[in-house]
Every structure is written in C-alpha cells, then in structure tokens.
Amino acid sequence: MPKPQDLKLDHIANLARLDLTEEEKARFATQLGDVLAYVAQLNEVDISGVEPTAHAFPVVNVWEADVPEPGLSVEDALRNAPARRGSMFVVPRVVE
Amino acid sequence: MSEDLCFSTISELSRLMDSGALSAAELMGAVISRTKQVDGRIRAFNSFDETDALAQARASDERRARARAAGGDARSRPLEGIPVGFKDVISVAGQPLTASSRMLAGFVSPYDATVTRRLKDAGAICWGRLNLDEFAMGSSTENSAFGVTSNPWDLERVPGGSSGGSAAAVAAGEATAALGSDTGGSIRQPAALCNVVGLKPTYGRVSRYGLIAFASSLDQIGTFARSVGDAALVLGAIAGRDRRDSTSVDVGVPDYAAGAAAHAKSGRRWRLGIAKEYFGEGLDPEVGAAVQAAIDEYRALGCEISEVSLPHTKYAVGTYYIIATAECSSNLARYDGVRYGRRSERTTDAVDIFFKSRAEGFGPEVKRRIILGTYVLSSGYYDAYYLRAQKVRTLIRRDFLEAFARVDAILTPTSPTPAFRKGEKADPLAMYLNDIYTIGVNLAGLPGISIPCGFTRAGLPIGLQVIGQPFKETELLAVAGAYEGRCDWGRRRPKL
Numbered sequence: 327m328p329k330p331q332d333l334k335l336d337h338i339a340n341l342a343r344l345d346l347t348e349e350e351k352a353r354f355a356t357q358l359g360d361v362l363a364y365v366a367q368l369n370e371v372d373i374s375g376v377e378p379t380a381h382a383f384p385v386v387n388v389w390e391a392d393v394p395e396p397g398l399s400v401e402d403a404l405r406n407a408p409a410r411r412g413s414m415f416v417v418p419r420v421v422e
Numbered sequence: 423m424s425e426d427l428c429f430s431t432i433s434e435l436s437r438l439m440d441s442g443a444l445s446a447a448e449l450m451g452a453v454i455s456r457t458k459q460v461d462g463r464i465r466a467f468n469s470f471d472e473t474d475a476l477a478q479a480r481a482s483d484e485r486r487a488r489a490r491a492a493g494g495d496a497r498s499r500p501l502e503g504i505p506v507g508f509k510d511v512i513s514v515a516g517q518p519l520t521a522s523s524r525m526l527a528g529f530v531s532p533y534d535a536t537v538t539r540r541l542k543d544a545g546a547i548c549w550g551r552l553n554l555d556e557f558a559m560g561s562s563t564e565n566s567a568f569g570v571t572s573n574p575w576d577l578e579r580v581p582g583g584s585s586g587g588s589a590a591a592v593a594a595g596e597a598t599a600a601l602g603s604d605t606g607g608s609i610r611q612p613a614a615l616c617n618v619v620g621l622k623p624t625y626g627r628v629s630r631y632g633l634i635a636f637a638s639s640l641d642q643i644g645t646f647a648r649s650v651g652d653a654a655l656v657l658g659a660i661a662g663r664d665r666r667d668s669t670s671v672d673v674g675v676p677d678y679a680a681g682a683a684a685h686a687k688s689g690r691r692w693r694l695g696i697a698k699e700y701f702g703e704g705l706d707p708e709v710g711a712a713v714q715a716a717i718d719e720y721r722a723l724g725c726e727i728s729e730v731s732l733p734h735t736k737y738a739v740g741t742y743y744i745i746a747t748a749e750c751s752s753n754l755a756r757y758d759g760v761r762y763g764r765r766s767e768r769t770t771d772a773v774d775i776f777f778k779s780r781a782e783g784f785g786p787e788v789k790r791r792i793i794l795g796t797y798v799l800s801s802g803y804y805d806a807y808y809l810r811a812q813k814v815r816t817l818i819r820r821d822f823l824e825a826f827a828r829v830d831a832i833l834t835p836t837s838p839t840p841a842f843r844k845g846e847k848a849d850p851l852a853m854y855l856n857d858i859y860t861i862g863v864n865l866a867g868l869p870g871i872s873i874p875c876g877f878t879r880a881g882l883p884i885g886l887q888v889i890g891q892p893f894k895e896t897e898l899l900a901v902a903g904a905y906e907g908r909c910d911w912g913r914r915r916p917k918l
Contacts (some may be wrong), residue, residue: 328802328803328807330805332803333797335793337800338793338796338797338800339793340795342751342780342792342793342858343755343776343777343780344759344777344781344784344792344793345778345780345781345788346768346776346781346789346793347426350732350786350789354789354790354793355785357790357849357850357851358790358793358794358797360849360850360851360852361743361794361850361854362794364739364740364851365637365740365741365743365744365807365811367736367737367740367743368740368744368810368811368814369810371461371734371810371813371814371817373810373814373817376813376817377813377816378809378812378813378815378816379812379813379815379816379819379865380639380812381625381639381640381669382625382819382865382866382867382868382892382912383624383625383626383671383867383892385437388668390665398532398533401726402532402533403532403761405530406528406529406530406532406760406761406762406763407761407762408759408760408762408763408764408765409765415761417760417772417775418769418770418771418772418774418775419647419771419772420771
C-alpha cells in the first residue's frame with residue numbers, strides 16, 4: 327500500500343482541475359494524511375480470490391428503444407447558463 | 423389546533439381531510455405559519471415558496487371537491503394535500519436547487535425528479551428546499567454554504583447530516599414528511615438525532631433521476647416521517663422502476679402499509695440478529711442502554727433474538743471513504759462553470775475557467791473529497807486503494823447476506839452518540855467515524871430504517887436502526903412498526 331506522503335497535492339489538484347491555495351494544500355495534506363493512515367487498515371484484509379463489487383445489485387443490459395422524444399427546450403437548457411448569446415453558451419476564447 | 427396539525431401523521435391528516443373537517447389549504451397555512459414561527463431558530467430551510475405551496479394546496483382541495491361531486495372516493499390519492507419537504511438536492515421544476523453549495527446558488531431546476539413527479543401524482547404538496555451538508559458530504563449539516571441547521575431538541579447541537587434540514591423540519595413541525603438522500607447514513611443518522619423516522623430503501627428501489635449525484639453506487643433517495651406508517655406511504659408513492667434511471671430495479675411495488683399491517687395482525691415472531699461489532703468501543707453508554715431496552719421489547723413481543731457476526735464491519739468506514747470519494751470526484755467533474763453553476767469572473771481562458779470556478783464554488787469538505795477521490799483513482803494508486811476497497815466491499819456485503827440466512831432483520835444503534843455540539847468535530851476523520859453504524863448498509867445496498875427509541879438524561883433523542891433484506895421493505899417496516907406500537911417515542915415534541 328502507498329504511504330500517506332505519496333499524495334502530491336499539486337499533481338492531484340491539477341488532475342481534478344481545482345485551484346488550491348497554499349493554505350488549503352497545507353491543511354488538506356495533514357487531514358488527508360490522517361484519513362489515508364486510517365484507510366491503510368484495509369491492508370489487513372485477505373482479498374485473494376475476491377471479486378470487486380461495483381454495485382450492490384448489478385443491473386446489466388438495460389435496453390431502451392431508440393426513439394426520439396421531446397426533451398428540454400433550448401430556452402430551458404440555457405436558463406441557468408452563466409453567459410449566453412442567442413441560443414448558445416458563451417465561453418472564453420479557445421483558439422488564438 | 424394549528425400546532426397539532428403540524429405534528430399530526432399523514433394518516434391522521436388524511437382522515438381529517440377526507441371527512442371535510444380540514445382542507446389542504448388550511449393545513450398548508452398552518453405549516454407555513456409554524457415554519458415562519460420557528461425556522462429563524464432551526465434554519466432547516468434554504469428557501470420556500472409560500473405562494474406556490476398554497477396554490478398547490480388549493481388545487482388539491484379542488485381535486486378532492488371534484489372527486490366528491492362525482493360521488494367517488496374523496497381520497498383517491500394516497501398523499502392528497504400532504505406537505506412534503508425536499509432536501510435541496512432533488513429537482514422540483516421551477517424551484518431552486520442548490521445542494522447548499524455556492525456552486526449552484528441561483529440555479530433553478532428545469533425539470534422534475536422522478537420522485538417529485540410521483541409525489542405530485544400522489545397528491546402531495548411540494549414544500550420547501552431543505553438544508554444539507556454541501557453536496558450531501560457530511561454528517562452534521564455544518565458544511566452548508568448557506569448556514570448551519572440547529573437540532574430542534576437542543577439548538578446548540580447539530581441535527582446530523584447530511585439531510586439535517588429534512589430531519590429538523592419534520593422534527594420541528596415544519597413539514598409532515600420530507601425527502602432525503604442517503605449515501606452513507608445521511609437519512610438514518612439525522613433521523614436518529616432528531617427523533618423522527620428515517621427510511622433508506624434498497625439500492626435500486628427508488629429512481630434517482632433528478633437527484634444531484636454524489637456517489638452513484640451508494641446514493642439512494644428515501645424519506646423522513648413522523649411514524650413508520652407514514653414512511654410506508656411515502657415509499658409506496660416514490661418506489662418503482664423508472665426508465666430514466668437504469669439502476670432502478672424492476673421489482674413490483676407492494677402496498678407497504680397494508681403488507682406491514684398484515685404482518686402485525688398475524689403476530690409474526692421475527693428472527694432478529696444482534697451483531698456484537700455494532701456495540702463496541704465508541705458507543706455512548708446511554709445510546710447502548712436505550713438500544714438494549716429496545717431489543718428487550720422485541721424479546722417481550724416474542725421475537726427470536728440471536729447473535730450474528732459481521733466481521734468486516736471495522737473496515738466499512740475506510741472502504742466507504744475510498745469508494746464514495748472516488749465516485750464523487752467523477753460525478754462532480756461536471757461542475758465546470760460552462761453550462762450552469764458558478765463561473766469565476768477572474769478567468770480569461772477556457773481551461774482556467776475550470777480551475778477557478780471550482781475553487782470559488784466548492785467548500786472545503788467537497789474539495790477534500792474531490793482530492794482524495796482523484797488520488798485513489800489516479801495512475802499507480804487505483805489498485806492499492808480503489809480496487810482493494812471494492813473487494814473489501816464484497817466481503818462486507820457477504821457478511822450481511824450470510825447473516826440474513828438466519829435472521830429476518832438486524833438491530834443496531836443508528837449512531838454511536840446522540841447529537842453533538844456544533845463545531846465539536848472539526849477534524850474530518852472524527853466526523854467520518856460518526857457514520858460507522860450506517861455505512862455498511864449502503865456498501866451492501868440494503869434497506870435500513872432509523873426509529874426513535876428513547877432519550878438521554880439530557881433530553882437528546884436516540885435512534886434504533888433496523889437493517890432489512892434487499893427489496894423486503896414490507897418486512898423491514900413491519901419489524902420497525904412492531905416496536906413503535908409498544909414505545910411511541912416519535913410522538914414527543916421538542917419545546918421551541
């Protein structure tokens with residue numbers, strides 16, 4: 327099992343697309359270090375030959391007929407947009 | 423009279439409305455005045471729309487009048503005219519939906535959740551948006567971005583969480599019932615701390631379409647109510663397969679209230695299991711004594727009490743905080759500041775928008791969990807953390823299924839302690855350990871219910887958890903109802 331100090335906050339925050347302040351990094355390093363030290367007890371468990379559980383009641387192959395039906399109107403879909411123009415979401419420029 | 427209405431059960435209110443002695447508008451009016459009177463101190467609500475609630479109530483009265491005029495049953499719908507509050511993670515079209523997060527301040531639901539539509543079809547009044555720990559992450563409702571909810575039994579203490587607003591609203595007479603969501607105990611634990619009934623159905627029993635996702639292999643919508651019978655009525659209204667949620671299971675929805683009543687009438691002697699792992703270190707002595715007294719009541723009812731073993735219980739919290747955070751880091755990736763939710767104004771390019779909007783929109787506990795979840799899924803750590811946790815989850819689930827070969831249900835305390843003081847658990851790990859008795863149920867996908875089972879000397883409520891077999895909510899409700907029939911702690915009212 328990895329060690330709590332393996333948690334590199336800059337790298338993980340980048341993967342999570344989340345800016346953290348220096349103060350947050352310091353605090354999270356301590357707090358998550360404690361949590362990771364606690365979860366290390368899972369190493370005691372003999373898991374050889376045990377299948378992982380992703381869902382308690384796996385439901386597979388749920389089929390639906392591919393039939394178009396009315397969905398949200400453009401107006402409803404845009405109602406919560408932070409910025410819009412006409413029937414579009416506006417975002418900062420992507421291409422120079 | 424007006425206050426009595428606010429503390430009546432659904433069946434009592436339905437009888438009054440059926441007889442014509444009470445209208446839905448009068449009931450809604452009483453609940454609105456009660457809320458205005460006490461919510462300044464409780465702060466269960468993020469918002470409520472008085473005009474809309476009264477309009478729904480008048481429409482309910484008109485439906486009843488039309489049914490009566492047509493010579494039919496005045497009560498054609500099971501929840502006709504009943505005010506039901508919503509944890510602020512469940513969509514009601516046209517109403518705010520915030521998850522108690524700055525990220526979603528100002529968001530208005532464009533559509534109804536399936537549970538919302540089903541409650542409306544059952545005649546219920548959609549009433550008020552109830553506070554929670556931000557994105558349902560927490561056990562005290564202190565993580566809300568909009569304020570801390572108080573426990574109606576002691577305003578200095580937390581109501582539990584994450585559905586603390588739902589529990590407090592029902593406990594304080596501000597709603598007849600309320601919906602919540604339960605990922606690791608978020609319905610049962612606050613129910614226990616606030617002296618109300620809290621039901622978490624089997625994973626897959628209730629559609630989650632329109633619920634803000636936290637951890638999708640664990641999340642389940644359930645209900646808070648004033649009695650076990652009321653919880654059965656609400657469950658009957660919201661349960662069932664939904665083509666919009668492919669994890670909802672196609673198992674028939676029985677008449678839960680009638681089924682539980684039939685068991686009660688037959689005097690069925692339940693086989694009940696007690697797991698020693700749920701009575702160990704960390705259990706408050708007064709909570710332990712109240713739960714033991716409840717077990718004695720079951721014995722007096724003729725139930726067969728036996729010991730069962732759930733040996734992997736001690737790993738449940740660790741397993742949960744790997745799986746739940748992993749799933750949350752994925753689910754919350756959608757909050758990117760582009761199509762809805764908070765967008766930082768300090769951002770200039772299209773990538774920076776993600777980093778800054780998320781930094782501004784999320785509170786500390788959500789950020790911690792996103793970081794932890796991203797880490798346990800990241801390259802080089804996936805097998806050691808996430809995959810291992812999923813395998814331990816298999817063992818935790820297996821423990822329960824083996825126990826259920828011998829017993830119909832398992833009795834445990836809901837929470838190791840009664841309500842704690844605000845600010846008392848500043849350390850995240852201490853807060854996580856508070857969920858030790860509820861988390862296993864989510865990992866195993868089982869139904870569980872918390873029912874009031876007494877008070878501490880200081881007057882704080884204590885909850886008994888009954889854990890049932892998958893999709894056997896009728897039996898679960900019957901077991902819970904058998905105790906409630908002898909010891910009706912839930913009828914006590916907090917002094918406010």
